[in-house]
Amino acid sequence: MEHPENNPEYAGLTVNSGVGPVTSVNPHLNRSRFVRRHLSANDYVEGILKGNITILGQAVTLVESTIPEHQVVAQEVIEKCLPHSGNSVRIGISGVPGAGKSTSIDEFGIHVLKQYGGRLAVLAIDPSSERTKGSILGDKTRMEKLSVHPDSFIRPSPSAGSLGGVARKTRETIILCEAAGFDKIFVETVGVGQSETACHSMVDFFLLIQLAGTGDELQGIKRGIMEMADGIIINKCDGNNVDKCQLAATHFRNALQLFPLPESGWAPQVLTYSGFYGYGIKEVWDMIYSYFDFVKKSGYFDYRRAEQAKYWMYESINEQLMGNFYHNPTIADMLHAAEQGVLNGERTSFVAAKQLLDSYFALLH
Numbered sequence: 001m002e003h004p005e006n007n008p009e010y011a012g013l014t015v016n017s018g019v020g021p022v023t024s025v026n027p028h029l030n031r032s033r034f035v036r037r038h039l040s041a042n043d044y045v046e047g048i049l050k051g052n053i054t055i056l057g058q059a060v061t062l063v064e065s066t067i068p069e070h071q072v073v074a075q076e077v078i079e080k081c082l083p084h085s086g087n088s089v090r091i092g093i094s095g096v097p098g099a100g101k102s103t104s105i106d107e108f109g110i111h112v113l114k115q116y117g118g119r120l121a122v123l124a125i126d127p128s129s130e131r132t133k134g135s136i137l138g139d140k141t142r143m144e145k146l147s148v149h150p151d152s153f154i155r156p157s158p159s160a161g162s163l164g165g166v167a168r169k170t171r172e173t174i175i176l177c178e179a180a181g182f183d184k185i186f187v188e189t190v191g192v193g194q195s196e197t198a199c200h201s202m203v204d205f206f207l208l209i210q211l212a213g214t215g216d217e218l219q220g221i222k223r224g225i226m227e228m229a230d231g232i233i234i235n236k237c238d239g240n241n242v243d244k245c246q247l248a249a250t251h252f253r254n255a256l257q258l259f260p261l262p263e264s265g266w267a268p269q270v271l272t273y274s275g276f277y278g279y280g281i282k283e284v285w286d287m288i289y290s291y292f293d294f295v296k297k298s299g300y301f302d303y304r305r306a307e308q309a310k311y312w313m314y315e316s317i318n319e320q321l322m323g324n325f326y327h328n329p330t331i332a333d334m335l336h337a338a339e340q341g342v343l344n345g346e347r348t349s350f351v352a353a354k355q356l357l358d359s360y361f362a363l364l365h
Contacts, residue, residue, distance in 0.1 A: 041076040048081055051181045053153055059176055060155055063169045068327070078172050081179035086305070088178045089292060092199040094189040094225065095209030100235040101188050102142035104209060104275035109146045111281045112184060121153045121182035122146065123173055125189055153182060171202050171312055200228045201311045204301065205288055208232045210252065212244035227259060229268055231287055237272035238279060245272045264300045266291055331360055 039047075039058070047055030063074045093108075095101050102124070109120050122143065146152045155173065174185055189199045200206050208229035226232075232252050237245035252270045261267060269287050273280030295301040325331060338352040347355075 085178035090203040092203035106143040118183040121177040212248040238274040
């Protein structure tokens with residue numbers, strides 16, 4: 001557009017037309033350098049076995065994908081990595097939100113790498129929003145030391161509606177991490193309270209982080225997560241909180257005496273520590289490795305691994321059946337009509353579910 005200021009009546013005043021919009025991308029950029037190469041299953045496996053962190057991360061993303069084509073490749077990768085897995089110690093870490101799980105993992109990880117060497121993978125599960133289905137995935141920012149350590153791998157994953165405190169594909173991710181040479185695996189749960197059965201079924205040692213002042217002995221003897229814990233540690237035992245933590249530890253020890261001895265024969269211990277200041281970290285790890293010595297001598301370690309494999313076989317069957325049901329085109333068409341029938345009060349949810357299942361089974365014959 002011509003500027004009116006350039007008219008002769010405005011002598012001595014000139015306005016230039018200016019520069020047009022300029023692209024923010026370098027016109028000489030070689031875009032072919034940045035095109036992601038599609039990896040085959042063998043490429044993924046080769047990279048994982050070499051310990052390539054980038055390819056490992058891509059493989060985990062592939063495993064977590066719900067796209068059927070990705071799942072086919074992911075299953076092939078997992079099957080080829082399976083013979084190279086099983087050579088790590090798997091530790092599940094849970095606790096109420098705010099108990100200091102991420103801070104503690106940072107301290108635990110640095111301690112165990114310094115004392116015992118090897119490589120550490122941290123699988124942090126972040127709760128997904130019921131409204132937006134999104135997750136923050138910010139646990140890595142709390143692990144300042146581990147996130148820059150050359151022998152650690154931190155992978156945050158969304159729970160994506162999965163119950164039990166872990167993501168749906170955490171079990172497969174453990175296999176990939178073990179194949180990549182990680183001999184220590186931490187699984188940090190979302191901290192959902194007393195429904196951590198899924199995490200317990202994929203780890204060798206289940207560590208429960210508690211805080212002082214969260215309840216009396218009655219709270220301590222509640223079933224569920226307390227029965228699954230192989231060790232209980234009370235965080236933030238520093239400053240003016242030491243006496244409260246010692247009292248809480250006594251309450252938990254008294255509560256544990258009311259429980260029958262676990263199947264492993266190991267009596268869970270209760271310790272206090274400070275994740276922020278790093279007090280008592282050595283004692284926690286002495287307890288954990290004492291447990292491993294105990295269960296490996298008794299043969300329970302191998303027995304539990306076998307039981308976990310059987311458990312996940314049934315879980316895989318359930319997941320495959322559910323996926324096959326919802327991806328069936330005929331059922332997908334019927335679902336909308338069934339939903340409307342329930343919403344309009346024409347049929348109960350139980351009747352609608354039975355009709356859908358009857359139709360599904362009829363299609364199989």
